Amino acid sequence: MAQAAANAPVIPSTAAPARRSSRARWLVVAVPYVWLAILFLVPFLIVIKISFSVTAVAQPPYTPTIDLSHGIEGLIDAFRQFTIDNYVWLTEDALYIRAYLSSLVIAVVSTGLVLLVGYPIAYGMARASKAWQPTLLMLVILPFWTSFLIRVYSWIGILKKEGLLNQFLLWVGVIHEPLTILNTNWAVYIGIVYSYLPFMVLPLYAALERLDPTLLEAAADLGCRPVSAFWRITFPLSLPGVIAGCFLVFIPVTGEFVIPDLLGGSDTLMIGKTLWTEFFKNRDWPLASAVAVILLLILVVPIVIFQNRAARSEGGMPV
Amino acid sequence: MGDGVVTRRFSWFNGVSVALGLAFLYLPILLLVIYSFNESRLVTVWAGFSTKWYGELLHNQALLDAAWVTLRVAFVSASAATILGTLAAITLVRFGRFFGHTLFSGMIYAPLVMPDVIIGLSLLLLFVAVDFTRGFWTIILAHITFSLCFVAVVVQSRLVTFDRSLEEAALDLGCPPAKTFFLITLPLIAPAVVAGWMLAFTLSLDDLVIASFTTGPGATTLPMKIYSQVRLGVTPEINAVSTIMIGIVAVGVLSASLITKRREASRLRAERLAARDA
Numbered sequence: 001m002a003q004a005a006a007n008a009p010v011i012p013s014t015a016a017p018a019r020r021s022s023r024a025r026w027l028v029v030a031v032p033y034v035w036l037a038i039l040f041l042v043p044f045l046i047v048i049k050i051s052f053s054v055t056a057v058a059q060p061p062y063t064p065t066i067d068l069s070h071g072i073e074g075l076i077d078a079f080r081q082f083t084i085d086n087y088v089w090l091t092e093d094a095l096y097i098r099a100y101l102s103s104l105v106i107a108v109v110s111t112g113l114v115l116l117v118g119y120p121i122a123y124g125m126a127r128a129s130k131a132w133q134p135t136l137l138m139l140v141i142l143p144f145w146t147s148f149l150i151r152v153y154s155w156i157g158i159l160k161k162e163g164l165l166n167q168f169l170l171w172v173g174v175i176h177e178p179l180t181i182l183n184t185n186w187a188v189y190i191g192i193v194y195s196y197l198p199f200m201v202l203p204l205y206a207a208l209e210r211l212d213p214t215l216l217e218a219a220a221d222l223g224c225r226p227v228s229a230f231w232r233i234t235f236p237l238s239l240p241g242v243i244a245g246c247f248l249v250f251i252p253v254t255g256e257f258v259i260p261d262l263l264g265g266s267d268t269l270m271i272g273k274t275l276w277t278e279f280f281k282n283r284d285w286p287l288a289s290a291v292a293v294i295l296l297l298i299l300v301v302p303i304v305i306f307q308n309r310a311a312r313s314e315g316g317m318p319v
Numbered sequence: 320m321g322d323g324v325v326t327r328r329f330s331w332f333n334g335v336s337v338a339l340g341l342a343f344l345y346l347p348i349l350l351l352v353i354y355s356f357n358e359s360r361l362v363t364v365w366a367g368f369s370t371k372w373y374g375e376l377l378h379n380q381a382l383l384d385a386a387w388v389t390l391r392v393a394f395v396s397a398s399a400a401t402i403l404g405t406l407a408a409i410t411l412v413r414f415g416r417f418f419g420h421t422l423f424s425g426m427i428y429a430p431l432v433m434p435d436v437i438i439g440l441s442l443l444l445l446f447v448a449v450d451f452t453r454g455f456w457t458i459i460l461a462h463i464t465f466s467l468c469f470v471a472v473v474v475q476s477r478l479v480t481f482d483r484s485l486e487e488a489a490l491d492l493g494c495p496p497a498k499t500f501f502l503i504t505l506p507l508i509a510p511a512v513v514a515g516w517m518l519a520f521t522l523s524l525d526d527l528v529i530a531s532f533t534t535g536p537g538a539t540t541l542p543m544k545i546y547s548q549v550r551l552g553v554t555p556e557i558n559a560v561s562t563i564m565i566g567i568v569a570v571g572v573l574s575a576s577l578i579t580k581r582r583e584a585s586r587l588r589a590e591r592l593a594a595r596d597a
Contacts, residue, residue: 128329
């Protein structure tokens, strides 16, 4: 230890006052650290623990509960009562497997749709005149500040059978009978694209706006046609934005509850809705915990990749 | 105009996509606002202008109570989350790689994308495990936890681009670190701190899922109230509540951005003047 300290680089003079206040420094680190450890990390451990428990008609509605007053023996006793029944149940009942698969399919398809809709918007914003760009940016961010629930709700009035979209289409004469859109997966896709669009447009815009226009000039000078220049220069250089946007959409959409619940139908299977039902309707806390653990396992890889990218870009998080 | 300008031209395609995109973003909100002034109880049939649904709101005590709970939760949780989030941002940017740095940055970034149902369920199980009475305060604890991460990211992006020489000058002149923070650092990152507070406030106003999990008897927030009414059917009353909420947020965000823009402009002017005098 002493050897290591002796080999440590000489501390520059500006570090001296900072060192004196090392207690204050530790406080700055410790307060948010401890807060997040207790209210973000520990709860996950409890979810894992309860996912191995059994439902009980009691308060809290599961067993065993770890009773520390019995010391180590109480702990060992509780461990003996743990069971993997909830996980066995999840694999045996096709409903849950279908819900996980359907969530992933909906998340992948809608991430693709959001990218398809968002890219031209971000591209147009990045090519608009510099004077207009702050206003356009503000206009894209503003709906993102208004309530998610209200924005989803607004689509019910538009998509339902006697809703505004059907009225409009009937009036134009495109259709002769109202379409059933609300309570189908179509409505879920529309709701997701609408709600998550700013999450895609903002990182895309940030990437496209940084693009050096001289690269495109060089390409044009060398005889590259605009469309081919887009695919060979603009799109590859905007890939960091594409990836950031896709993560920001894909991960939360996989566990989405409000949109499938309000806009989807009874056949719309999404795991966030299943978890909600198990918890609030069936009151099966252990099973709901097992559903959450599996969802977390599915999302852990994308979340870790997202976190690493965000940490590396040092606050370049385009939200 | 040379060839170079052609490659950066704002084409009709760009114009149409931006216009359609903005129309897509705003049309549903606009329709919602318009139909809140509808005379008819049927939300989708126009029967003349009326403000009667707003009048009706004033007599809906349950809804007013929920709005009051929501505002208090949002105010307390946003304020606490701003303090904790600012500390977290300083930790991330200034303290280098300390022990457990990866875990810390993971706990900051993961909640940004973590599905609400998981955060809500896990916090509820924590509150039950420690036998904490659920209600007003558990919603606040939950909201602080996820919104502090958003505040941290917003403040962090400001700290990264921050000119440290001002701080170093103060420290070299013998100003204690804590005083330096309050006199130099905080005023310079203030716009980001304010933006972080506003973001935390609206996130809290907006949250349905986490509040539903962590609440107890007696504490119903506005989103929970709206959600239970929406499940029964669409009514002009909900449109009216929504319109008021949209109005408050729009006025808040627009005025905040105008104020920061004006302050930024006057700061730049002052800097230019100072540079010329020097």
